[in-house]
Amino acid sequence: MLTKDRDDASPHDIAAEPRPQAQGKAEGGRLAVTLSGNWTTRTISGVDRDMRALEEQAGVRTVVLDLSGIGDMDTAGAWVIKRLAVAQGRKGATIELTGEREAFDVLLAAVEDAALQEVPPAEARAFGIVPFLEAIGRSVVNAWGEFLLAMHILGATLSGSKRRRGRRINLAPLTTQIDRMGIGAIPVVVLMSTIVGAIVAQQGAFQLRYFGAEIFVVDLVGILVLREMGVLLTAIMIAGRSGSAITAEIGSMKMREEVDALTVIGLNPIGVLVFPRLVALAIIMPLLTIIANIAAIAGAMAIAWVYSGITPDAFFDRMTAAIDESSLLSGLFKAPIMGLIIGLIASVEGMKVGGSAESLGRQVTSSVVKSIFVVIVVDGLFAIFYAAIDF
Structure with a gap:
């Protein structure tokens, strides 16, 4: 069910909301992940560490995500689930979804582009004569481009x-x-x-x-x-x-x-x-x-x-x-x-x-x-x- 966050929700209501859980079981290259609880913006922080640990699971050929135990889900919860699927998919694993509903499919499709965006690792700064000359060349080219733009x-x-x-x-x-x-x-x-x-x-x-x-x-x-x-x-x-x-x-x-x-x-x-x-x-x-x-x-x-x-x-x-x-x-x-x-x-x-x-x-x-x-x-x-x- 697609939910909407309530800014006026009391701490008692948030505490009473079913917390999300992710239980993973790896066996023979197959990782079965059972998801339960409400996967919403207010509760998703509690399961983020477990999901990241599942993303780093090595030697997985097939990932089965069981969504039947999920009560409510919004875009934040869908993004965390899709992030796990994308991370394992980049390692060559096959992703299977079970127990999904039509509302879940809509949310998972909506956050797919965001989950696919990968932050490139920071490049190590190189030292030596070649990087130094390269930096000078880039500076000259950039200066020439800015001069042309100024003349334009x-x-x-x-x-x-x-x-x-x-x-x-x-x-x-x-x-x-x-x-x-x-x-x-x-x-x-x-x-x-x-x-x-x-x-x-x-x-x-x-x-x-x-x-x-x-x-x-x-x-x-x-x-x-x-x-x-x-x-x-x-x-x-x-x-x-x-x-x-x-x-x-x-x-x-x-x-x-x-x-x-x-x-x-x-x-x-x-x-x-x-x-x-x-x-x-x-x-x-x-x-x-x-x-x-x-x-x-x-x-x-x-x-x-x-x-x-x-x-x-x-x-x-x-x-x-x-x-x-x-x-x-x-x-x-x-x-x-x-x-x-x-x-x-x-x-x-x-x-x-x-x-x-x-x-x-x-x-x-x-x-x-x-x-x-x-x-x-x-x-x-x-x-x-x-x-x-x-x-």
């Missing part, structure tokens, strides 16, 4: 940005993303840049004091902040703050099949979801870089005044003599490119999310790590390029 998303973003009603850009989602990823990031960018600028100024002044050249801390801070540190700190903050959010948003929509729903109604999901975020990142990165530069220089100026006695007027005079337009523009040129890189990586990782929360967490983590790594590498490549062209 970039192309689909540009081609899907055009609206059917003649407007090329929908300003509503664009301004929303600028507000969320740009204006919302100003406090943390200002705080981190001010602290880092102050630390660089203090450490630079401390070391230059031995040579009587504390005034050159202005040159150090000005060039380092405007060329490298301002844009790099901003990119790292945006990668951790906005890149993770983009991956989580797109990944959640993919898990709930909202991305497929956009395709069904005739919209390009890449153009709808990715395009506003990429454009917003390309716009806000130079603006946030300027804010980060001002905050870092302000922090350095305060520390230079307190720690080294360099007044703000002397600080500004020395900075105008130490830096030129190239120092300011070199950092701003990199900012929109880094914003696009962060957006592309976050979108790629979001599109790779599967159907589980574990997959979402894994891709969000991967998005942040890859974005930070790539922007640091790109910043180094820009530094080499600027040095080569004497910019």
Whole structure:
């Protein structure tokens, strides 16, 4: 009889329910298993150990399962019985059922697919030069595949940005993303840049004091902040703050099949979801870089005044003599490119999310790590390029 679990069942009712039993008798390669009691979700745990012992029985050619003594059965009980049949069947034993009823046959057939799913054993990690080279090869292939996917998303973003009603850009989602990823990031960018600028100024002044050249801390801070540190700190903050959010948003929509729903109604999901975020990142990165530069220089100026006695007027005079337009523009040129890189990586990782929360967490983590790594590498490549062209 097919039963339904009752959430409001009292402990007395559960204790009074006939407990399942499995009695096995092996003789001459024939294993006879007599089953009795109620095989339901509430009681099946009591017989699970006995059933697993019967699954491990060796030297069995025929297994006879007598179901005539079973009172009630649900899918949990049917799955345990089917698991025994599948385990012995994989060893080459023939399975015979006796005393079954029509309801039992329905339940056993319903859980057959679940019982047939075998968890593969964990592969032992191999060590040596060949597995090492294989891991490098797989990493290169995966990186190339992700690069192609990023280029596909970039192309689909540009081609899907055009609206059917003649407007090329929908300003509503664009301004929303600028507000969320740009204006919302100003406090943390200002705080981190001010602290880092102050630390660089203090450490630079401390070391230059031995040579009587504390005034050159202005040159150090000005060039380092405007060329490298301002844009790099901003990119790292945006990668951790906005890149993770983009991956989580797109990944959640993919898990709930909202991305497929956009395709069904005739919209390009890449153009709808990715395009506003990429454009917003390309716009806000130079603006946030300027804010980060001002905050870092302000922090350095305060520390230079307190720690080294360099007044703000002397600080500004020395900075105008130490830096030129190239120092300011070199950092701003990199900012929109880094914003696009962060957006592309976050979108790629979001599109790779599967159907589980574990997959979402894994891709969000991967998005942040890859974005930070790539922007640091790109910043180094820009530094080499600027040095080569004497910019």
